[in-house]
Amino acid sequence: MKTVYMDHNATTPVHPEVGKAVAPYLAEMFGNPSSIHWAGRGVRKAIEDARQEIAAFFGCQPLEIVFTSSGTESDNLAIKGVAYRKGNEGKHIVTSAVEHPAIINTCKFLESKGFRVTYAPVNRQGIVEPDSVRRALTKDTVLVSIMHANNETGCVMPIAEIGRIAREAGVLMHTDAVQATGKIPIDWKELPIDLLTFSGHKVNGLKGAGGLIARKGTELEAVIHGGHQERGRRGGTENVVGIVAMGKAFSLLKNGMAEEVRQTRRLRDKFEKALFAGIPDLVLNGHPVERLPNTVNISFRYVEGEALLLNLDMLGIACSSGSACTSGSLEASPILMAMGADPVDAQGALRFSLGRGNTDEEIDYAVEAVRVVVEKLRAMSPLIKREAKAR
């Protein structure tokens, strides 16, 4: 079966160079990086080389990077790490209504421990307005956490401006940049931000490795206690393979990102234009411009996202819809609901996220497949009949 992968916001294919780079660490380079003998030394060097590559990509200091297991763990470390350390100064956190569950559920946990959390709203186009963060700040606020770009809509938030607002108020600022990384330029030196989350598998690295950049001098309580790894900020023997992969992925990105993004944007725009031109009754979810160059989120009126997703899967096209609940079934996306989307439209939303490896031919195939499936489903849709009757 022909397959087209259009779900790069979920995860990305492993870059062949990454595969090559980790091979020695699946074989002779087995040492524990904390060991002082020969077996450990080479492995330790690999980790520090990776740290340096990643620092060069973001423009931060190598020692500002804490390696973790995932974007989720990095988010936990940023939020709980600040909350535990600064809880005596204040117990209020400001975040947004459209954050990733790693942020939302960590905040909900802290609410159960006596913290107060404000979930700043987004406008109809899915953007957090800086003023809504400004209004949410109180004397008690210790942290602002606003994502750099939204995973479902691709909306890019004005985090520099929000960071300046936080800084003026003397409040630490965290951003979850997992989705933005590798898709839009990030310059740590220019950003008025104290903590930034990134992940390896979203940039053609491996699953199981992520990191948190913590500006020098930012005090964090550890969330995972154990050995002295990561200078006491994250215990546990390092995921050497994942970290080496991440180092390689970021070094490839540093040189290749501009060209890759140009290509991805071109394909995304082509895909989006062709869908809107060829299929009636579509709604673009998210901001038309302030958006990641690889993401398009569309509601297909009169069709359930679930039926569309499964039909496309059977045609080999991988994309995603809303959010999955514990059972793995789909529910209306809370992110689209927070944007004030019509609940029926939210049910019919699909996210296509492109990336490295997509081709013109794949886009043509996908456009045609979506068109055919939407037409077929609309022909049997009870929604469209109801609507026609009402007219």
Add this chain to the structure above:
Amino acid sequence: MKKRILAAMSGGVDSSVAALLMQREGYEVIGISMDLYDFSVVTKGRSGTCCSLDDLYDARRVCDQLGIPYYVLNLREEFRKEVIDPFVQEYSSGRTPNPCILCNEHLKFRALLRKADELGAEGVGTGHYAVIRRGETGRCRLFASPDASKDQSYFLFSLDAQRLERIRFPVGGMPKTEVRRIAGEAGLPVFEKKESQDVCFVTDDSYTQFLSRKGLKEQEGHFVDKKGAVLGAHRGILRYTVGQRKGLGIAAKEPLYVVAIDAEKNEVILGTEDETLAAGAIARNATFVAGAPPAAEFRATAKVRYRHAGVTATVRCEGGKIQVRFDAPQKSVTPGQALVLYDGDEVLGGGWIECASV
């Protein structure tokens, strides 16, 4: 091209073997489970009902082994509207509902057939114990399973011939032992799994909690006898069902049973064992597999609840209602349960019991 079919998977041995058999028959099988309810509210780690999270895991692993895709479909909205709301409504009216039949009627064999259309599949197969046969006229007919101890045809009475065309019960004619043997030989991980029991969204001991969460208040009232004399205080009509003897907390010369429930007066009527006997029953919303009753008046075997052995009866049908006169009086004819009519093994149709008749 292979014909495509949906296999409704509960994670149990029956639906797993059903999926396997359809695959062996040459179908392109797609495994489906229904996400009907936020089971974390009621099932905290409990398994053994239709679709708890652990069971979804089992269903997924079976599909992995068969090498077929597996999807969990969100049907919570339909389930609330078609099963939970009527369940609550029936209890508040003093009846004892049968949500499994509603789930079959509206979810498994209506919503899933719609999903089959959407996914380009010809129909739906499940692990039910019942037999579909094509009659001489080419129309589908429904029969009880030859394994009487497993037979589930009672729960399927509301299916009509048109829908039966698109439904498959691959294990429906087998004894359970045979199903387990096939599962064991194929190495399906669920071959030793025990049976599902309770209604999936409530446990036996949590009916009243569930109903009170749904806004049904428990209101104390009177136990009365058939003449209306007060015998004592009851704890709310939700706790009682017709034919019940245990848990009444009433001392009397001879054992007392619930004979009827009067929701309007909030009274539970008690009587002796003899007084629970009904000469017949009236059922509403009648449906027949063939589309219409065989005659305005006919003879059939009637079952008034799932485990009922059945009783021969004379049946009269009029305007969507069924009037049944049993050849011998029957105990515990319970409003809200289904009355299902058989001709031998064949399911003719049925309706929902409105009241017992004397």
